[in-house]
């Protein structure tokens with residue numbers, strides 16, 4: 001099981017998903033044979049997919065669902081995808097642990113090669129590229145690390161465990 005799978009937030013989202021129609025499209029494959037042949041100079045992609053492991057502990061892409069808008073061009077022997085990934089993120093407020101949601105938009109600029117460099121470029125397989133793993137990487141990098149439900153969130157039990165700005169001020173001010 002992934003690290004993200006242990007978070008209560010992830011389990012909750014997974015339950016919500018199983019109650020709805022379960023989307024299954026986990027790949028976003030673009031056939032680039034016309035680019036490689038030179039008969040077109042760009043392929044526009046505007047499509048949706050479900051990301052594999054769409055989160056990190058405490059934050060995820062809601063339902064793993066993203067829309068990818070990109071242009072794929074040939075560059076020498078490789079292919080370059082340039083665009084953006086759009087979705088909705090959900091995460092735990094770092095003070096009160098309530099769920100916070102917000103719009104996710106991540107830039108995507110990735111290179112695909114016949115002989116990819118591990119960790120740097122992605123594979124071309126029989127003139128096809130799968131944009132889903134690149135979209136996942138871009139989306140996960142754009143997740144908020146320690147969001148707040150609001151700037152003045154006081155935490156779950158402010159009377160006993162002050163965690164909000166007042167507590168920070170108290171510490172900084174030396175009890176003035």
Ligand SMILES: [Zn+2]
Pocket residue numbers: 093094095096097098148149150153154155
């Ligand atoms: Zn909060």
